[in-house]
Amino acid sequence: xxxxxxxxxxxxxxxxxxxxxxxxxxxxxxxxxxxxxxxxxxxxxxxxxxxxxxxxxxxxxxxxxxxxxxxxxxxxxxxxxxxxxxxxxxxxxxxxxxxxxxxxxxxxxxxxxxxxxxxxxxxxxxxxxxxxxxxxxxxxxxxxxxxxxxxxxxxxxxxxxxxxxxxxxxxxxxxxxxxxxxxxxxxxxxxxxxxxxxxxxxxxxxxxxxxxxxxxxxxxxxxxxxxxxxxxxxxxxxxxxxxxxxxxxxxxxxxxxxxxxxxxxxxxxxxxxxxxxxxxxxxxxxxxxxxxxxxxxxxxxxxxxxxxxxxxxxxxxxxxxx
Amino acid sequence: xxxxxxxxxxxxxxxxxxxxxxxxxxxxxxxxxxxxxxxxxxxxxxxxxxxxxxxxxxxxxxxxxxxxxxxxxxxxxxxxxxxxxxxxxxxxxxxxxxxxxxxxxxxxxxxxxxxxxxxxxxxxxxxxxxxxxxxxxxxxxxxxxxxxxxxxxxxxxxxxxxxxxxxxxxxxxxxxxxxxxxxxxxxxxxxxxxxxxxxxxxxxxxxxxxxxxxxxxxxxxxxxxxxxxxxxxxxxxxxxxxxxxxxxxxxxxxxxxxxxxxxxxxxxxxxxxxxxxxxxxxxxxxxxxxxxxxxxxxxxxxxxxxxxxxxxxxxxxxxxxxxxxxxxxxxxxxxxxxxxxxxxxxxxxxxxxxxxxxxxxxxxxxxxxxxxxxxxxxxxxxxxxxxxxxxxxxxxxxxxxxxxxxxxxxxxxxxxxxxxxxxxxxxxxxxxxxxxxxxxxxxxxxxxxxxxxxxxxxxxxxxxxxxxxxxxxxxxxxxxxxxxxxxxxxxxxxxxxxxxxxxxxxxxxxxxxxxxxxxxxxxxxxxxxxxxxxxxxxxxxxxxxxxxxxxxxxxxxxxxxxxxxxxxxxxxxxxxxxxxxxxxxxxxx
Numbered sequence: 001x002x003x004x005x006x007x008x009x010x011x012x013x014x015x016x017x018x019x020x021x022x023x024x025x026x027x028x029x030x031x032x033x034x035x036x037x038x039x040x041x042x043x044x045x046x047x048x049x050x051x052x053x054x055x056x057x058x059x060x061x062x063x064x065x066x067x068x069x070x071x072x073x074x075x076x077x078x079x080x081x082x083x084x085x086x087x088x089x090x091x092x093x094x095x096x097x098x099x100x101x102x103x104x105x106x107x108x109x110x111x112x113x114x115x116x117x118x119x120x121x122x123x124x125x126x127x128x129x130x131x132x133x134x135x136x137x138x139x140x141x142x143x144x145x146x147x148x149x150x151x152x153x154x155x156x157x158x159x160x161x162x163x164x165x166x167x168x169x170x171x172x173x174x175x176x177x178x179x180x181x182x183x184x185x186x187x188x189x190x191x192x193x194x195x196x197x198x199x200x201x202x203x204x205x206x207x208x209x210x211x212x213x214x215x216x217x218x219x220x221x222x223x224x225x226x227x228x229x230x231x232x233x234x235x236x237x238x239x240x241x242x243x244x245x246x247x248x249x250x251x252x253x254x255x256x257x258x259x260x261x262x263x264x265x266x267x268x269x270x271x272x273x274x275x276x277x278x279x280x281x282x283x284x285x286x287x288x289x290x291x292x293x294x295x296x297x298x299x300x301x302x303x304x305x306x307x308x309x310x311x312x313x314x315x316x317x318x319x320x321x322x
Numbered sequence: 323x324x325x326x327x328x329x330x331x332x333x334x335x336x337x338x339x340x341x342x343x344x345x346x347x348x349x350x351x352x353x354x355x356x357x358x359x360x361x362x363x364x365x366x367x368x369x370x371x372x373x374x375x376x377x378x379x380x381x382x383x384x385x386x387x388x389x390x391x392x393x394x395x396x397x398x399x400x401x402x403x404x405x406x407x408x409x410x411x412x413x414x415x416x417x418x419x420x421x422x423x424x425x426x427x428x429x430x431x432x433x434x435x436x437x438x439x440x441x442x443x444x445x446x447x448x449x450x451x452x453x454x455x456x457x458x459x460x461x462x463x464x465x466x467x468x469x470x471x472x473x474x475x476x477x478x479x480x481x482x483x484x485x486x487x488x489x490x491x492x493x494x495x496x497x498x499x500x501x502x503x504x505x506x507x508x509x510x511x512x513x514x515x516x517x518x519x520x521x522x523x524x525x526x527x528x529x530x531x532x533x534x535x536x537x538x539x540x541x542x543x544x545x546x547x548x549x550x551x552x553x554x555x556x557x558x559x560x561x562x563x564x565x566x567x568x569x570x571x572x573x574x575x576x577x578x579x580x581x582x583x584x585x586x587x588x589x590x591x592x593x594x595x596x597x598x599x600x601x602x603x604x605x606x607x608x609x610x611x612x613x614x615x616x617x618x619x620x621x622x623x624x625x626x627x628x629x630x631x632x633x634x635x636x637x638x639x640x641x642x643x644x645x646x647x648x649x650x651x652x653x654x655x656x657x658x659x660x661x662x663x664x665x666x667x668x669x670x671x672x673x674x675x676x677x678x679x680x681x682x683x684x685x686x687x688x689x690x691x692x693x694x695x696x697x698x699x700x701x702x703x704x705x706x707x708x709x710x711x712x713x714x715x716x717x718x719x720x721x722x723x724x725x726x727x728x729x730x731x732x733x734x735x736x737x738x739x740x741x742x743x744x745x746x747x748x749x750x751x752x753x754x755x756x757x758x759x760x761x762x763x764x765x766x767x768x769x770x771x772x773x774x775x776x777x778x779x780x781x782x783x784x785x786x787x788x789x790x791x792x793x794x795x796x797x798x799x800x801x802x803x804x805x806x807x808x809x810x811x812x813x814x815x816x817x818x819x820x821x822x823x824x825x826x827x828x829x830x831x832x833x834x835x836x837x838x839x840x841x842x843x844x845x846x847x848x849x850x851x852x853x854x855x856x857x858x859x860x861x862x863x864x865x866x867x868x869x870x871x872x873x874x875x876x877x878x879x880x881x882x883x884x885x886x887x888x889x890x891x892x893x894x895x896x897x898x899x900x901x902x903x904x905x906x907x908x909x910x911x
Contacts, residue, residue, distance in 0.1 A: 032793050053491060083417075086417075158618070167611075173586070173607050285789060
């Protein structure tokens with residue numbers, strides 16, 4: 001197993017190099033740069049100054065050299081300076097990514113727990129009233145655009161009935177400590193978490209339902225029932241554990257998303273996450289920030305893939321890695 | 323039984339989908355600095371509710387007693403809502419307007435821009451000597467930074483060393499000021515700037531190679547404490563200075579307390595403010611808000627003031643309905659225009675350009691885009707600038723297709739059998755490059771297509787991302803494109819209209835010797851009255867020559883809870899609300 005992990009990690013080196021080239025080219029070949037993005041910013045950017053800035057940022061060098069310089073620094077842990085924030089890219093990412101992580105991780109836990117319960121029940125009672133109702137609700141929630149759902153919840157719970165705050169992560173103008181701080185953040189998180197959970201629960205529920213339906217038709221389930229086991233034991237011990245197998249991959253692949261941020265939801269709820277930051281970065285052509293962040297996400301995705309394969313091997317004795 | 327369920331379920335589904343369809347509205351385009359056309363999001367061209375000109379200026383709330391409880395509880399704190407500052411709280415390096423507001427609260431400069439857009443003394447007064455090539459700045463001897471240290475000429479001189487540093491990448495281009503020895507310092511080995519001399523603790527001398535009307539704008543630099551920012555300063559390496567961006571220290575009315583990224587900036591009144599009148603309200607919080615919930619923030623009392631609410635009918639109605647909100651609506655110091663590529667036939671012909679101006683129903687376009695909340699303009703300068711020419715001297719290009727046709731005939735473009743115009747066998751075709759998303763283009767393209775077709779012009783529009791459009795324009799691969807520009811307080815239009823201006827040369831390919839002469843004269847002239855005369859002539863000429871199709875000037879709006887008093891009459895398009903803040907009081911109803 002250990003050898004397998006080492007081998008997979010070695011194999012992913014060329015992948016990450018390839019990814020870095022694609023990321024670099026995608027951003028550098030896209031039309032415009034940070035200087036054109038500031039084109040209408042004012043009337044006082046002369047041609048000489050534009051050239052000077054391009055020289056300063058190294059934007060006038062040939063592409064291979066720029067890539068070499070960038071990669072060289074990245075290998076030393078230096079992702080460069082963000083133009084927009086005027087500080088190192090790693091600092092910008094560090095400032096915002098954990099806020100996004102907190103939000104996404106909470107949503108992930110809720111989403112999977114709820115999806116498990118709902119999915120299993122609707123599979124066990126296929127075509128029942130519960131199943132049909134859940135199916136409809138889940139599809140409705142899935143099909144709502146996030147800005148609509150978010151604004152609707154805000155209007156209901158923050159404007160009409162002022163139960164929850166209108167956005168942000170902490171109360172304005174106060175420094176809570178310890179438990180009070182945790183409660184304050186939880187209070188601010190309620191609506192964005194609700195929004196994101198509602199949006200994401202649909203897909204996962206369908207996966208649970210589908211894999212459960214497949215498993216409950218297997219012979220060994222019939223055998224278990226024939227042995228006279230309680231239905232609860234049959235479903236949760238025999239069926240569910242097998243149904244979970246294909247979902248391991250799905251789960252592992254959702255992990256890099258924890259760090260990617262939810263652009264629209266974060267914006268509507270004024271959540272200080274990385275999603276909004278990257279969107280701004282894209283519009284302002286903040287290359288160092290965008291390239292650094294995308295590279296990190298690419299790296300995490302590759303890791304998650306390896307993790308998915310390893311976990312699958314651990315969980316399913318039929319698949320053994322050597 | 324099961325079947326019936328399906329029917330019911332599908333009905334529910336369909337119903338819920340319709341609901342969703344009705345409820346969803348287009349999310350407004352992400353506000354970025356480059357989208358100068360931001361705001362005014364709605365392009366809802368429904369029937370006009372009132373065709374009257376909107377009520378501008380400071381409009382007071384009708385029911386001030388309705389201020390929400392949440393806001394009333396804050397007796398010593400003002401909460402200002404605005405798009406999130408990025409945390410670059412440094413006058414040398416900030417890039418967004420929002421960081422700029424925070425900078426204005428904390429820092430002062432040798433001079434500042436006054437209500438009318440002209441430079442006024444701030445930390446210093448100045449005199450000019452030696453054929454106006456030497457500026458002597460006398461700093462106020464009482465001036466102190468918030469840490470108690472005096473503001474000295476040494477501190478002011480330090481600013482020039484930052485602006486002229488070889489690695490400086492901020493927005494100010496100090497080389498324009500032509501300070502003696504600037505080039506030797508910036509691009510050479512000199513360790514000092516020859517033209518910057520500290521005469522004594524409170525006197526600074528700056529020598530320039532040549533002087534013009536803009537010089538003083540560049541020389542009135544922000545003054546930051548050198549003992550604080552200069553600790554890790556080395557020529558060619560500003561990283562030590564930039565490290566302090568999030569811990570600013572200046573001489574202004576407010577002191578910085580805390581920055582929570584993307585959430586809030588907390589400031590306190592500077593109790594030791596050297597002018598002796600610290601701000602009347604103790605605490606000031608800048609809270610990050612977004613377009614979607616700005617108004618709701620005011621409504622629930624989470625903010626007391628909102629820096630920018632898009633001016634559209636919906637928002638105005640909502641503000642008036644809430645009753646307790648004052649609003650201050652002012653013309654934006656900038657305008658929207660359709661750039662023309664003069665390198666392409668037939669746009670180098672003035673008659674054709676005038677025809678394009680007369681032949682486009684600009685009123686209709688601007689109405690469709692703004693619901694009547696923007697003004698159509700005919701001159702490429704803000705209506706509120708002192709350089710704006712007399713209304714009766716300028717040509718008003720009201721929609722007149724007959725006149726446009728006549729001008730095109732005159733220019734030699736004759737109508738062919740297929741309904742299009744031809745000259746020397748060439749069809750009159752114009753390629754319009756439209757950035758997207760952009761509400762102006764959504765309104766403009768269909769109307770222009772129809773109007774120009776009517777004139778016999780084949781108008782072809784293409785949609786692109788903003789940056790892609792700019793790149794295309796720089797390559798000269800376009801005929802027409804819509805852009806918006808924000809102007810500096812000074813009306814000098816060199817960049818756009820002088821043959822050597824960056825945009826005129828690289829993008830518009832516009833050159834008119836007469837215009838050049840007036841622009842040069844306007845910059846050279848130091849006497850304000852004479853300068854005004856020159857610009858009146860210049861803009862009259864530009865009005866006639868149509869270097870591009872000017873479209874409209876929109877509004878900016880501050881919205882203010884009526885519990886705050888002191889903004890009325892204190893804000894102009896050149897002079898933002900931050901100037902008024904220290905004198906603002908909280909009143910209880």
